[in-house]
Amino acid sequence: MADQGKTVAEARSDFIEKIGVIVQTEGLPRIAGRVLAILLFDGERLSFSQLAELLQVSRGSISSSVRLLETQQMIKRVAKPGDRQDYFQIVENAFPHLIEASVLRARRAAADIEDSLAEIPHSEEGPRRRVAEFAAYYRAMSDGMSEVARLLRDKG
Amino acid sequence: MADQGKTVAEARSDFIEKIGVIVQTEGLPRIAGRVLAILLFDGERLSFSQLAELLQVSRGSISSSVRLLETQQMIKRVAKPGDRQDYFQIVENAFPHLIEASVLRARRAAADIEDSLAEIPHSEEGPRRRVAEFAAYYRAMSDGMSEVARLLRDKG
DNA sequence: TAGTGTGTTCAGTCTTTATTGAACGTCGAT
DNA sequence: ATCGACGTTCAATAAAGACTGAACACACTA
Numbered sequence: 001m002a003d004q005g006k007t008v009a010e011a012r013s014d015f016i017e018k019i020g021v022i023v024q025t026e027g028l029p030r031i032a033g034r035v036l037a038i039l040l041f042d043g044e045r046l047s048f049s050q051l052a053e054l055l056q057v058s059r060g061s062i063s064s065s066v067r068l069l070e071t072q073q074m075i076k077r078v079a080k081p082g083d084r085q086d087y088f089q090i091v092e093n094a095f096p097h098l099i100e101a102s103v104l105r106a107r108r109a110a111a112d113i114e115d116s117l118a119e120i121p122h123s124e125e126g127p128r129r130r131v132a133e134f135a136a137y138y139r140a141m142s143d144g145m146s147e148v149a150r151l152l153r154d155k156g
Numbered sequence: 157m158a159d160q161g162k163t164v165a166e167a168r169s170d171f172i173e174k175i176g177v178i179v180q181t182e183g184l185p186r187i188a189g190r191v192l193a194i195l196l197f198d199g200e201r202l203s204f205s206q207l208a209e210l211l212q213v214s215r216g217s218i219s220s221s222v223r224l225l226e227t228q229q230m231i232k233r234v235a236k237p238g239d240r241q242d243y244f245q246i247v248e249n250a251f252p253h254l255i256e257a258s259v260l261r262a263r264r265a266a267a268d269i270e271d272s273l274a275e276i277p278h279s280e281e282g283p284r285r286r287v288a289e290f291a292a293y294y295r296a297m298s299d300g301m302s303e304v305a306r307l308l309r310d311k312g
Numbered sequence: 313t314a315g316t317g318t319g320t321t322c323a324g325t326c327t328t329t330a331t332t333g334a335a336c337g338t339c340g341a342t
Numbered sequence: 343a344t345c346g347a348c349g350t351t352c353a354a355t356a357a358a359g360a361c362t363g364a365a366c367a368c369a370c371t372a
Contacts, residue, residue, distance in 0.1 A: 026183070112174060137255075187331080216352090
């Protein structure tokens, strides 16, 4: 079997670190990736201090990481009766939300480039055509990713 | 008209700097973005030293930027008869090639996460299901982006 | 009211990455 | 062979960003 010799704790720890690296590759802070990974793996809510403890990082880092993940709607802050601490858990449709964040960035880039296009004199046919292709690339990417998000949402 | 008061030179310069920033946002070196922008805007081949001169950066930076853009198949190195210098120009289907690079990264991430999944004991249904969702996200993204590349290729 | 536990902020430090510029090997011309 | 122009490499520097930890404001408890 594929999981021979691995305990759950080892698999979880490996997963957390692996996602940290992948997320870092995508240009986001590694700690944010690790927070996401642990919340995804465990599924249930974890407290602010649990996150700092489990990941062995400062509270400041947890604060900024959860803020980033909240703004991308990957995790949500929840309350636990009888506990003053903030708890966090992965949201439903986390990945579609992540995609929507990328969609927004691509739309913004497309709009930026379309602004540039508007500033090129109409006599410049070649540059206008090529810059328009660049804008079209971002438009196609945003539309395509939006469709991927929809598919994931419908399936899940 | 939208291009009132802007010369071609101004529009080109603004475009180059804007793409530099956008590309930087995506995690790539700003100079690579500026090289790409100038080759896209002008359309025609530019020499190694022209790039260094026009962008006011060191030859070392041009060397590493063009190498990066070449590996992503965004630009190609071409010869000019009677000139020893390397020349560069934007390739056909540059944007589909750019997308394919992202597709590869996403596929690699999906495979990585599928490896992690294989290490989680089968008794752990919850974690296995959620980690599988993560892998499915990368799979869906790579497939979706691949389709976007195909669409752009067919249209252009 | 003081005291404790909470999350945020921010100045400082550390790490990573981008960029420079000089040294180098190569090629072609003379 | 020497020279000069070329592109690459790499050590050093600069710039950007992540992370820490202490100070802080707030809320709840006693």
